[in-house]
Amino acid sequence: MAFLRRKKPSFEGGGLVLFEDVQDAMTAEKVLKEADYAVKLVAPPPELRKGCDLALEVNLVEQPGIERALKEKDAAYVGVAPLRVGTSQLLEIVKATDFGGQVMVKAGNMKLSFDKESGAIVNVSGGGCPDIPYLHSELVDKKLSEAPRPRDIGFTLCALMLDRALEECLVLWQGGGQR
Amino acid sequence: MMLIAGTVPIRDFPLTMGRAVLEGEDLVVEGRRIPCAQGTGAMISAALAAVDYLKLEAPQVLVAGDIGQGKGTREIYEYLIQKVGDISPQVMVLHYCLPVMALMRRLCESVQGCPRKVLMIADAGSMYAAKAAGLAQRFDIFTPDATEMAFLADPDATHPAYVARHLFDADTGRTPELVAAAYEHENAARLLLVKGATDYVVDGGDIVATVDEPDVPALEAVGGTGDTITGLVAAFVYAGLEPHEAAIVAARSNRMAGKFAQATPATRVREIIGQFHAVFKEYLCQWSGVCYTAGGQQ
Numbered sequence: 500m501a502f503l504r505r506k507k508p509s510f511e512g513g514g515l516v517l518f519e520d521v522q523d524a525m526t527a528e529k530v531l532k533e534a535d536y537a538v539k540l541v542a543p544p545p546e547l548r549k550g551c552d553l554a555l556e557v558n559l560v561e562q563p564g565i566e567r568a569l570k571e572k573d574a575a576y577v578g579v580a581p582l583r584v585g586t587s588q589l590l591e592i593v594k595a596t597d598f599g600g601q602v603m604v605k606a607g608n609m610k611l612s613f614d615k616e617s618g619a620i621v622n623v624s625g626g627g628c629p630d631i632p633y634l635h636s637e638l639v640d641k642k643l644s645e646a647p648r649p650r651d652i653g654f655t656l657c658a659l660m661l662d663r664a665l666e667e668c669l670v671l672w673q674g675g676g677q678r
Numbered sequence: 679m680m681l682i683a684g685t686v687p688i689r690d691f692p693l694t695m696g697r698a699v700l701e702g703e704d705l706v707v708e709g710r711r712i713p714c715a716q717g718t719g720a721m722i723s724a725a726l727a728a729v730d731y732l733k734l735e736a737p738q739v740l741v742a743g744d745i746g747q748g749k750g751t752r753e754i755y756e757y758l759i760q761k762v763g764d765i766s767p768q769v770m771v772l773h774y775c776l777p778v779m780a781l782m783r784r785l786c787e788s789v790q791g792c793p794r795k796v797l798m799i800a801d802a803g804s805m806y807a808a809k810a811a812g813l814a815q816r817f818d819i820f821t822p823d824a825t826e827m828a829f830l831a832d833p834d835a836t837h838p839a840y841v842a843r844h845l846f847d848a849d850t851g852r853t854p855e856l857v858a859a860a861y862e863h864e865n866a867a868r869l870l871l872v873k874g875a876t877d878y879v880v881d882g883g884d885i886v887a888t889v890d891e892p893d894v895p896a897l898e899a900v901g902g903t904g905d906t907i908t909g910l911v912a913a914f915v916y917a918g919l920e921p922h923e924a925a926i927v928a929a930r931s932n933r934m935a936g937k938f939a940q941a942t943p944a945t946r947v948r949e950i951i952g953q954f955h956a957v958f959k960e961y962l963c964q965w966s967g968v969c970y971t972a973g974g975q976q
Contacts, residue, residue: 511779511780511783511811513779513810513836513837514836535747535749537778558776558777558778559836559837559840560776560777560803560806560836560837561748561776564746564747581834581836581840583834583836589839589840590839590840590841590843592843596895596898596899598895598896598899598942598943600942600943600944601899601942601943601944603898603899603943607825607838607839607841608823608825608826608829608838608839610898610899612899612943612944614944621899621943621944622899622900622901622943622944622945623716623901624716624898624899624900624901624902624903624904625823625825625901625904626802627774627777627801627802627803627804627805627806627826627838628746628774628776628777628802628803628806629685629687629717629744629745629746629748629750629751629774629775629776629803630687630745630746631716631717631774632685632686632687632715632716632717632718632719632774633687633745633746635687635715635716635717635901636687636713636715639901653746654745654746654747655746655776656837656838656839656840657838657839658746659839660839
């Protein structure tokens with residue numbers, strides 16, 4: 500008679516948190532599980548090994564929220580990297596488009612537009628993670644210098660890219676002599 | 679039945695399924711209000727505008743609150759994994775969700791058990807999950823923008839923020855090259871509507887149409903105008919147009935609505951959505967052959 504075993508839902512994260520030593524990895528696992536993140540202790544591939552031979556597989560999309568949770572609990576880690584070898588670094592390309600009265604800054608897949616005269620954020624577009632509509636509602640109509648930072652209240656890579664766009668908008672706005 | 683599933687940016691909004699109606703500037707589902715703004719709200723609103731004009735049944739929507747931590751995403755996917763066989767929608771649109779590959783894999787397995795073909799459309803985080811999990815070919819329609827097209831073209835990327843630099847270029851002139859790479863690596867749905875300065879409609883790897891008029895550059899800055907295109911495509915497919923026809927009419931309608939609204943980067947997406955009926959009235963018959971008189975469909 501064959502025994503049927505219910506298959507556990509598989510976990511495919513796409514990202515690794517890397518550590519200096521095993522104890523740090525164990526601590527981080529506990530911190531992230533308590534914060535309700537799906538994680539799995541794994542051995543990192545040799546080319547990603549930066550410290551010990553234990554890493555945490557995480558959902559790469561959740562990188563900003565995961566790093567914030569670790570920092571809040573003073574859990575030491577070396578860095579977060581895409582699991583797939585050959586995957587490139589986080590996009591650094593930022594582009595600005597001048598529409599006359601407004602400027603749109605694009606960072607990766609995210610775009611943030613502000614009014615050149617008032618410095619108010621007039622729109623957020625792009626992205627596909629669930630914190631982006633939330634960030635849209637939190638940022639639009641606020642001044643660039645007074646808006647919450649997406650890296651502080653968002654949780655995903657889309658939020659991280661939006662933060663880069665906001666950072667560039669601040670540079671452009673303040674470079675224009677505004678505060 | 680058309681089913682639209684996605685998260686809404688309201689913390690603790692419970693998992694809710696029902697028909698959405700527009701009330702003022704909000705959508706209302708089972709007595710709960712959702713802003714008609716960037717994301718699933720804009721997509722549902724656009725689909726509603728089209729089915730309302732075409733006098734079709736309004737879509738069922740499945741929504742849950744999620745501000746990025748994945749709770750609402752998991753509720754939506756677990757519900758669909760269990761129930762999609764019973765619901766058996768003709769058209770299913772998956773939208774803003776935390777990209778979780780394992781959930782997408784389980785949902786695609788459940789869809790395969792449906793008693794009839796489900797026409798599957800994905801955009802936003804659900805498209806990211808489908809591609810990252812190697813399930814793009816299970817889908818009938820993806821609606822990426824130019825940046826997301828680079829993500830589909832990169833076989834190693836699991837999110838558009840981690841795209842190989844040589845593929846990342848906002849210039850839609852590179853779209854044909856990216857489209858070819860995406861199909862080569864089996865990371866594209868059967869039909870792609872690539873949204874950009876020029877919109878590309880791609881069927882099975884072949885570019886069958888481009889749309890670049892009217893040219894309203896400010897639409898790129900208006901949050902939710904990509905979502906409205908997806909909602910329109912879904913509605914037009916549900917109405918019986920072939921996917922490539924639906925994509926062309928959706929792209930034209932969205933641009934024309936932007937023109938009618940005299941869009942600037944400060945325009946809100948609900949102002950664009952508010953123009954759809956006027957656009958359909960003036961152009962839908964000419965563009966699609968779907969024509970109405972005061973008495974009904976011709």
